[in-house]
Amino acid sequence: MTSSRTAFAAILAKDLRAELRTLQSLPAMALFAVTAFVIFRFGLNRSHLAGSLAAGVLWATLLFAAVLGINRLFVAEREEGGFDAIRLAPIDRSVLFTAKVAALIVYLAALELIAVPIFALFFLSSAASLPPLILVLVLADIGLAATGTLISSMAVNSRARDLLVPLVLLPLVVPLMIAATAATEPLMLLGGVSYHRFGTWLIVLGLYDLIFALLGYAVFDFLLED
Amino acid sequence: MPPDQEPAIRLVGLRRVYGERAALEDLSLETAAGSSLVVLGPNGAGKTTLLRILATLLRPTGGEASVLGCTLPGEAWKLRGKIGYLGHEPLLYRDLTGRENLRFHAKLHGITGARAEARIEELLEAVKLSHRGDERTYEFSAGMRQRLAICRCVLHEPELLLLDEPDSNLDIEGREIARTLIGPGAGHTRVVVTHDPDRFLPEADQVLRLAIDAPAVVS
Numbered sequence: 001m002t003s004s005r006t007a008f009a010a011i012l013a014k015d016l017r018a019e020l021r022t023l024q025s026l027p028a029m030a031l032f033a034v035t036a037f038v039i040f041r042f043g044l045n046r047s048h049l050a051g052s053l054a055a056g057v058l059w060a061t062l063l064f065a066a067v068l069g070i071n072r073l074f075v076a077e078r079e080e081g082g083f084d085a086i087r088l089a090p091i092d093r094s095v096l097f098t099a100k101v102a103a104l105i106v107y108l109a110a111l112e113l114i115a116v117p118i119f120a121l122f123f124l125s126s127a128a129s130l131p132p133l134i135l136v137l138v139l140a141d142i143g144l145a146a147t148g149t150l151i152s153s154m155a156v157n158s159r160a161r162d163l164l165v166p167l168v169l170l171p172l173v174v175p176l177m178i179a180a181t182a183a184t185e186p187l188m189l190l191g192g193v194s195y196h197r198f199g200t201w202l203i204v205l206g207l208y209d210l211i212f213a214l215l216g217y218a219v220f221d222f223l224l225e226d
Numbered sequence: 227m228p229p230d231q232e233p234a235i236r237l238v239g240l241r242r243v244y245g246e247r248a249a250l251e252d253l254s255l256e257t258a259a260g261s262s263l264v265v266l267g268p269n270g271a272g273k274t275t276l277l278r279i280l281a282t283l284l285r286p287t288g289g290e291a292s293v294l295g296c297t298l299p300g301e302a303w304k305l306r307g308k309i310g311y312l313g314h315e316p317l318l319y320r321d322l323t324g325r326e327n328l329r330f331h332a333k334l335h336g337i338t339g340a341r342a343e344a345r346i347e348e349l350l351e352a353v354k355l356s357h358r359g360d361e362r363t364y365e366f367s368a369g370m371r372q373r374l375a376i377c378r379c380v381l382h383e384p385e386l387l388l389l390d391e392p393d394s395n396l397d398i399e400g401r402e403i404a405r406t407l408i409g410p411g412a413g414h415t416r417v418v419v420t421h422d423p424d425r426f427l428p429e430a431d432q433v434l435r436l437a438i439d440a441p442a443v444v445s
Contacts (some may be wrong), residue, residue, distance in 0.1 A: 002307075002336035010333035018321040021362075081317035085378075087283055088317075089334035090307030225285065 007091040011099035016106060018076060025069040026110055033065040033115035037122050049123040055184035058119055059177055062112065063144070063170075069107045070148035071165050073100055074156040087224055097149060097220040101213070104145035112137050129187035132198070136187075139205035140180040146212040147172050153223050172212075179204040232295055234259040234386060234415040235280065239289035242275050249275040250436075253289070255444045257432055259385075262416040264426045267436030273419040274314070276436070277388050280417060281311045294385055294415075307335055310384035312392055312408070316375035320364035324355055324374050327363060328381060335382035349377040353403050368395040373403065380407050390419045 019025060040057050041047070049057060077083045077096075086096050116137070120127055148169060155164035183201035186194040235257040242250040249272040257263045265273050278284040280293055282302035291298040296305040311317075318327045325346060332342040350356045353373040363371060372395045379387065387408055393401050410416065410429045420426045427433065435443045 001303075002334060006333055006336065006338060010330055014319065014322065014326075014330050017326070018319060021321050076319060076321075080319050081313075081315040082319065084283055084311070084313065084315070085317040085331065086334065088281060088306055088309060088311050089331075090303075090336065091334055 002089065002091045004092050004095050007089070007095045008099045008102070011086070011096060012102050015076075015099070015103040019103075019107070025072050026107055029065040029068050029107065029111045030114045032068055033061050033111060034118055036061040036064065037115070037119055041122050047123070048125055050188055050190040052181065052185045054123055054188040055181040057123065058116075058184060059140075059181050061119070062108075062115060062140075063173065063177060065111055065115065066104075066108055066144055066148065067166050067169065069104060069111075070152045070169065071155075071162055073104060073149060073152040078156045083224065093221045093224050094217050096224070097153070097216050100149045100153070101142075101145045101216070104148055105141050108141040108145060109137075112141075124188065126192075128193050129184075132187050132193065132195070133184060135202060136180055136183045136205070139202060139209060140176060142209040143176045143205060143212055144173060146209060146216050147176070150212065150216040150220070150223075153220065176205065176208050179208065231258065233257055233292075234261070234294055235263070235417070236292040237289065238291075240276075240279070240286055240291055241288035242272070242279060242284065243287045250279075250286075251441075253436075253442050255432075255434060255442075257415065257417070259415050260413065261431035262410045262418065262429055263432045263434060264423070264430035265417060265419045265434045265436065266421075266423055268438060271436035271438050273436055274390055277311075277313070277390050277417060277419055280386075281309055281313075281388050282306060283311075307382060308385045310379040310382070310387045310408075310414070312375055312379040312387070312389045314390055314394075316363075316371045317378060318363050318371060318374055321362055323362050324350065324359040324366070327374065328377055331378050331381055337382060345381060346377075349381060349407070352407060353377055354399075369397055369400050372396055373400055376404055376407055385415065387414045387416045389416065391421065392418065393420075393422065393425065 086093065116130065120130060151165055151169045151172065155161045155168065158164050179201045183198055183205065186196045186198055233256040238254050240250055240253040241248065265276060267273050275284065279286050279291060279298065282298060282305055285299045293305055294308055296302065322330065328346045329342060332338065332346065337345060347356065350359045353376060355370060355373055358370065363374065366374065389408060392404060392408055396404055418426050433445050
């Protein structure tokens with residue numbers, strides 16, 4: 001058996017190299033997020049957001065932008081035979097799941113590097129909420145990547161892939177979004193940053209991550225069966 | 227086949243259905259290690275299905291299948307890495323270069339570092355693609371992609387080659403090149419699916435003729 005670390009690094013490096021060359025997912029995700037912020041700014045006719053509204057605008061935008069990347073996550077494996085190549089190799093097939101989760105986390109981090117500063121510029125009066133927000137972003141990204149990878153691998157064989165991913169993914173990430181917005185809300189209050197129940201919601205996010213990462217790892221092998 | 231030698235492939239009453247349609251029905255055969263089995267039959271007779279079952283890419287619905295001493299599907303994990311599979315798709319990423327594709331597959335098979343580089347250069351040289359190895363494969367012609375797919379197929383020096391129309395898209399020179407890597411006599415056991423009996427029957431040790439709604443014939 002090939003070591004899982006070698007296979008993980010090979011798949012992750014392949015995905016990132018292909019994305020850097022083709023820019024098929026990241027620019028679309030970033031452009032979507034920026035456009036959504038512009039629409040919110042003029043649609044709500046507000047130059048400043050706070051509390052739950054700010055958290056809702058941020059997370060709704062990041063979630064829908066993420067769906068664009070999740071939709072495309074396994075397209076190369078499906079269309080260029082990557083699934084067969086990986087199934088023929090002497091590797092633990094769950095490595096494909098972990099490598100795709102890692103790739104999606106990188107995409108989400110890159111998206112947030114662009115989208116969050118623009119969100120702050122459009123809607124926040126101070127950047128004080130951003131350092132603690134990083135913790136929420138990291139935990140939410142892990143959960144979104146684990147769930148998204150699982151759903152994307154199930155949907156990729158369907159002709160209705162673009163429809164299936166949001167239809168199945170969005171209900172599953174409702175708990176994640178509730179926890180992420182609830183953790184973000186006190187960071188963006190009008191009166192300044194508050195940490196009321198911040199830790200509790202981080203624990204909820206961590207539990208969600210753990211459940212879906214383990215679930216994905218456990219069932220992924222079966223999803224690859226023809 | 228000597229009586230004490232275990233066959234490379236042993237099928238007993240193999241069956242595979244898709245929904246209600248049987249693609250393979252009650253297929254039995256034994257193929258000796260190091261020999262060439264040529265599989266013939268019309269479209270839809272189950273040739274590719276058979277190859278994908280042997281490659282562990284598809285589960286049989288019924289019957290017994292043993293490949294290189296591993297029972298399928300239970301011991302498929304032991305078999306992976308011993309098979310070189312050349313199917314309809316080249317299993318190459320269009321946005322990676324030829325060398326990057328081969329490096330990727332080498333790593334999946336646990337071949338890394340200088341050993342991988344040496345093997346990749348040896349194979350690219352053999353298929354006359356060394357000078358194009360740093361170009362992305364979407365720039366390759368179909369024949370060049372097939373040559374690279376042959377490199378991918380034999381990169382890890384498999385014991386068993388499963389070849390589905392291996393000459394497709396290859397010109398005369400390409401076929402000669404392919405013969406050196408995946409032809410008979412290179413020590414592999416081979417299963418070749420083809421619609422070109424004139425080309426492959428002379429090198430067959432065993433022939434399997436699959437038919438639609440009729441029993442398979444082994445000769």
